[in-house]
Amino acid sequence: MSTFVYMTRCDGCGQCVDICPSDIMHIDETIRRAKNIEPNFCWECYACVKACPNHAIDVRGYADFAPMGHSVRVRREEEKGTISWKIKFRNGTEKDFVSPITTKPWGKFIPKLAEGKKPSQEEINSQKLYLEPEGLNTKKELPTVPKDSFKKGVYY
């Protein structure tokens, strides 16, 4: 699935261009409206859908079920601090949800990696990722899967 833009609603404000983590929402050169330039790189994070002040962005379903009329749409209301969702099922069932906006201000929670301590060679060679396990909010050792428990020919 990927995002697409209702051209009649878009006013080319650039909010989706600004927020897209995959850098695939850009401005069309003919009509100066937003468009998804690389639909197959879209991972449906809904960031642009929620950021659009004109509700001009929607997510296209797969061709095998999209024509059956499902829909997932969202309304962001900053003044209320809410994100509302409407899920419309193929059988006509409709469900409405309301959740709080949890977006953080830009740049406020970016870790300052350059100021942290340099990893040792041992840490670099380790299979743990940066800040693991503390970054996962645990001080325990991470679970491991013994290699001999793998079924041969399936995993490797």
Place this chain on the structure above:
Amino acid sequence: MITTNPFSILSETVPAIATQSFVVVMAFLVVIGTLVDIIHKKNVKYFFENAKKAKQSAKKKLTTREKTSVAIKTVASDILTTSELGAGKRRVAHLLGMYGTLLFWFASVIMIFCYSSIDTVTPTIWPILWHVGAIMTCLGGFWFWLFLRVDVYSEAHPWYRIIQADLFVLSLLATATFGLIWSFLQSLNISGWDNLFLIFFIISNIILFGGVYWSKFAHMFYKPGAALQKNLAEADGSRDNLPPPADAPKQYGLGINREKAKHY
């Protein structure tokens, strides 16, 4: 300069009928360009299909009075004050350009058709409106072009990168700018130079009105239609499948305010 009708002085060298015919041809080009655009993009068909879909999923049937109220709200909010652009610089620039252009065009038509001969005296208000309109267009248009355009503002492209979407705004700006320079040089009575800028003024008009099919000119006809359809969909409950406005519980807090779209 600002109180002089430039078309009246022009009629000394160019017959008024030629100028009037030029305006008629330009209006004709706009109609043709828009019709071809409609046929090519099938946007009117899209509007009707969308309206049909909205009608099917409507939660309530709107009365004529409710529809009229929605239409009035659309005119007052979406069309006359372009509320879709939110509260900010883009809206101010758009309103400057929009009202400037309307004044410029309206005053042009009045002066060309009613006061284009040397014998008639042009009421001072029309040349003033023409010049003020052109200045407003230039202020709003150049502000948009240099600083507020999404290509510059959010995409971080340089202001001098020109794409097809710029055809409308650039030809409009050229028309207003060349018109002002032509009027200024005409008032100085420097022979030759005013004619040069008159030619530029004519060419930019031909590009602006003749390029409707390739430019964004026709957005001024489509946008009001789209705004009306959006507001009708909100009123009848179909809402283009969007959820209803939240009944906000207090514990949800204030969220965060939208930031300027320029984190490139």
